[in-house]
Amino acid sequence: EADIYQTPRYLVIGTGKKITLECSQTMGHDKMYWYQQDPGMELHLIHYSYGVNSTEKGDLSSESTVSRIRTEHFPLTLESARPSHTSQYLCASRGGIDVATNEKLFFGSGTQLSVL
Amino acid sequence: SQQGEEDPQALSIQEGENATMNCSYKTSINNLQWYRQNSGRGLVHLILIRSNEREKHSGRLRVTLDTSKKSSSLLITASRAADTASYFCATDALWSGGGADGLTFGKGTHLIIQP
Numbered sequence: 736e737a738d739i740y741q742t743p744r745y746l747v748i749g750t751g752k753k754i755t756l757e758c759s760q761t762m763g764h765d766k767m768y769w770y771q772q773d774p775g776m777e778l779h780l781i782h783y784s785y786g787v788n789s790t791e792k793g794d795l796s797s798e799s800t801v802s803r804i805r806t807e808h809f810p811l812t813l814e815s816a817r818p819s820h821t822s823q824y825l826c827a828s829r830g831g832i833d834v835a836t837n838e839k840l841f842f843g844s845g846t847q848l849s850v851l
Numbered sequence: 852s853q854q855g856e857e858d859p860q861a862l863s864i865q866e867g868e869n870a871t872m873n874c875s876y877k878t879s880i881n882n883l884q885w886y887r888q889n890s891g892r893g894l895v896h897l898i899l900i901r902s903n904e905r906e907k908h909s910g911r912l913r914v915t916l917d918t919s920k921k922s923s924s925l926l927i928t929a930s931r932a933a934d935t936a937s938y939f940c941a942t943d944a945l946w947s948g949g950g951a952d953g954l955t956f957g958k959g960t961h962l963i964i965q966p
Binding site for chain 1: 881882884886891892893894895896899937939941943952953954955956957958959961
């Protein structure tokens with residue numbers, strides 16, 4: 736069982752609202768990631784972090800922002816949500832000293848965001 | 852840019868049959884991984900194969916890797932109804948000093964096991 740948690744599970748909001756998607760992991764992983772996935776489609780990397788105070792943009796341009804103030808916490812924020820932001824957002828992490836496992840990703844259950 | 856490309860996009864078989872999914876990729880990799888996703892949920896890691904390995908087994912799973920063809924296959928033997936899910940390959944690229952960290956995923960194969 737992965738020790739990585741995302742809240743909320745589902746979020747329906749109106750256009751223009753500011754939202755924050757939460758992601759926390761208790762595995763002490765340094766690397767954390769946000770992926771965006773439309774139904775039946777591939778995952779696109781939108782943000783990642785190597786550790787505290789590190790944030791980088793991924794391959795897919797996104798209007799969202801992230802922060803990494805604590806190792807275990809990697810929230811994603813949308814300042815003004817639009818219908819085009821409707822998607823599933825998946826948080827993941829990896830790391831640790833065990834070389835047999837530190838390359839695989841552990842995923843949260845995802846947040847399904849719908850912007851009306 | 853998309854790295855992994857799974858084939859077929861969808862596969863429906865009878866319970867007990869074997870299921871084979873293929874993945875092609877474009878750049879040099881450190882390793883290739885397969886993940887499973889149940890509808891509307893996060894992904895679960897299944898198996899990792901390194902670039903210097905050709906075949907790997909884990910329970911009913913068998914993965915092959917051909918780096919000369921930049922392709923991999925996932926075989927699920929003796930399929931069960933509970934294997935119904937989407938399966939994604941993901942590549943962990945060799946460090947190139949400029950690309951984003953993280954795995955690059957394909958579009959996935961949607962597998963349906965008919966009871």
